Amino acid sequence: FLADSNALLLFSGLHSPPLLAHKNFINNNNILVLNPWAAAGPITRSTVENNWIFRLSIDDSNAGSFISKHAIKEGFKKPFLLLEDTGWGRSNNSTMTKSLAVNNIKPTAVAWFNWGLGINHAKILLRQAKYSGADVIFFVGNATEGKIFAKAMLALEIELKLPIRSHWGITGGDFIDVINSEIRKKLDLQFIQTRFSFITQPQSLLAQKVLSHAITMYPEIKTAKDIKAPTGFIHAYDLTKLLIAAIKQTGLTGDKVYDKKAIKRALEQLDLPVQGLIKHYKTPFSAYTLDNINAHEALNESDYAMGYYQADNSVTLLPSIALTKVVNEKN
Numbered sequence: 001f002l003a004d005s006n007a008l009l010l011f012s013g014l015h016s017p018p019l020l021a022h023k024n025f026i027n028n029n030n031i032l033v034l035n036p037w038a039a040a041g042p043i044t045r046s047t048v049e050n051n052w053i054f055r056l057s058i059d060d061s062n063a064g065s066f067i068s069k070h071a072i073k074e075g076f077k078k079p080f081l082l083l084e085d086t087g088w089g090r091s092n093n094s095t096m097t098k099s100l101a102v103n104n105i106k107p108t109a110v111a112w113f114n115w116g117l118g119i120n121h122a123k124i125l126l127r128q129a130k131y132s133g134a135d136v137i138f139f140v141g142n143a144t145e146g147k148i149f150a151k152a153m154l155a156l157e158i159e160l161k162l163p164i165r166s167h168w169g170i171t172g173g174d175f176i177d178v179i180n181s182e183i184r185k186k187l188d189l190q191f192i193q194t195r196f197s198f199i200t201q202p203q204s205l206l207a208q209k210v211l212s213h214a215i216t217m218y219p220e221i222k223t224a225k226d227i228k229a230p231t232g233f234i235h236a237y238d239l240t241k242l243l244i245a246a247i248k249q250t251g252l253t254g255d256k257v258y259d260k261k262a263i264k265r266a267l268e269q270l271d272l273p274v275q276g277l278i279k280h281y282k283t284p285f286s287a288y289t290l291d292n293i294n295a296h297e298a299l300n301e302s303d304y305a306m307g308y309y310q311a312d313n314s315v316t317l318l319p320s321i322a323l324t325k326v327v328n329e330k331n
Contacts, residue, residue, distance in 0.1 A: 016040035064095030080134035143173030198224035238276035
């Protein structure tokens, strides 16, 4: 990238650890990074004011708080935290614990797992959750480990099974293919999402247009339900619209160094609002300072929702956090 005179910016992906590991390199080398997915809070919060990473996604600085508050509204009072042992997991441990403390609730215990764990280890951790006195599991992990824990939960005796309130990492892979509808009927599973779905009706004219274009461009997409990992699709679309607006505002000269800086400045002070799928963006970013650490976050907690998988693998969003308990698989 640094050697490519035509490379202006990078889009990042699902996983937080690579961005956390290379954040200083990115900022020290003025690499403009647009993040439509990875959620770890520190990604967009530089320890110096030179910050080149922008996010339009869930932010773990408040995602853990949202999951916790939603679970409390459902009536859960004894959460067990089951977290992957990465920077992403640790950031959620902090925010979940703090949010629970506001409501005078402490986790019954916290358990950590590594990538690639086996089903037997997963069963041990799930039994620990039940024996700790928990009434719900807060899960932070990705689809690979999510599948293992789901299978492990199914293998337990019914009296050991617990509801799961999950981060959205499980939605990024083939979780729904392996943990299919028949299996999910036996699980009480919800996960955090942003507040837009191609499934929700009625759809705006913009949403209808975007879906129509996706169907035209990608033969494997016949309906909205065929979009794999719709979260990444939706966020990348909105973030690209913000990028286009910034480029239109500042123009391009062909000078890579100048244009990168100009696009960054334009993103931080967009003149015109931009209509996205999730919401209407009006100055979504601002100049980053150590006193303005949320400057490069396009979304906030009001843009989040909890969701669950339908029998046809589509995601239904729950309308608000003022809920009674729900059945997560509708037929």
